[in-house]
Amino acid sequence: MRPNKRDELVRNALDVFYRDGFHATGMDKLVAETGISKTSMYKHFRTKEDLILAVLRLRDERFRNWFCRRVEEIAEAPKDRLLAVFDALEEWFKSPEFKGCMFIKAVSEFQNPEDPIHIQSATHKRMLLEFVQGIAAQARVTDPGTLARQLMLLKEGAIVTAVMQGEAKVAADAKAAARILIAAAARC
Amino acid sequence: MRPNKRDELVRNALDVFYRDGFHATGMDKLVAETGISKTSMYKHFRTKEDLILAVLRLRDERFRNWFCRRVEEIAEAPKDRLLAVFDALEEWFKSPEFKGCMFIKAVSEFQNPEDPIHIQSATHKRMLLEFVQGIAAQARVTDPGTLARQLMLLKEGAIVTAVMQGEAKVAADAKAAARILIAAAARC
DNA sequence: CCATTTGTTTACTGATTTGTCAACTTATAA
């Protein structure tokens, strides 16, 4: 099998799942939107769940690549990079493709903690936390773990609020709160 | 129509939707789990969407009643009440019924901002924000609106993180962050 | 007693769900 067609399927399926949701997207809709026949899909992926897992893997790779690189581009000093997390977040919110966090939505639809989709989504969040925790460790704060977890709470809250109330001021509020938390963590 | 049967249907449907999700729950499953016939359901609610909206109304009423009363029980002084938000949150996370926020899940499944389900979920969050903002206004801080919005970011982030990573330490992290934000808002 | 309301059961649409099947085409490569 050439990897081309398979990857093309995953790329297109990502857009549809991201736009319409997982349960609301049937395989027939994917046939119509991707132009790839159903038989071919089931040759690449045994089940719909397998396809969703591949989609989430691609989303994780794309998003973490973009987000981490962007944070490191925006600022140099570790403490500035902790703030840059929220600048990158704002860019994401304001981009026309923004439709919330795919992993929060996945967990909302597959709530069973033992579901592979749930597990993979939680892993994505854990890896993002580790990225931020790494920066916090370089920033010479007393408790990098706690600070990183708190900043991630602001980030997740900002995502959910941006989806529900619109993006106005959300990223700015989160960034202002982050600045206070970072300053407090550095003062000790 | 007696209100009894209708309310019983909404109460039972709430449990099923909360446990299994909206799209993943068919009307036949509701027939099996509630014992109420499908014809009766469609006499009370024209569509599944109408039933979901009634379920969300009940959830909003129950949750806001419990949450706001609990916050006011736990503490007296406005600043303490702002912190009590996160004590109530922790109680919720640790309760055996906790399965995340029904409104975040609803918005995840009905993403169109013009969808009545989406709108009603956003309204719930806005009313909770107003409750916290009222307390912040009593607390004599410089910018009650900003502080309230920031505390709500922590709250939403804590909910999402509790679902994804388990509740350990999440509420405590959020509360510690809230304490810092409240102190900073009062110092000015 | 009679009419209305409220609820029931059973069966039924017509569309859609995930997933499979056989037959066919096309490209690659030995």
Add this chain to the structure above:
DNA sequence: TTATAAGTTGACAAATCAGTAAACAAATGG
């Protein structure tokens, strides 16, 4: 040329989706 593999179409399962129709039971209320 011939074999292999990838991809195609279109029909097909068996179950489930939201929603409806018809006939009936029982309680309520005038």
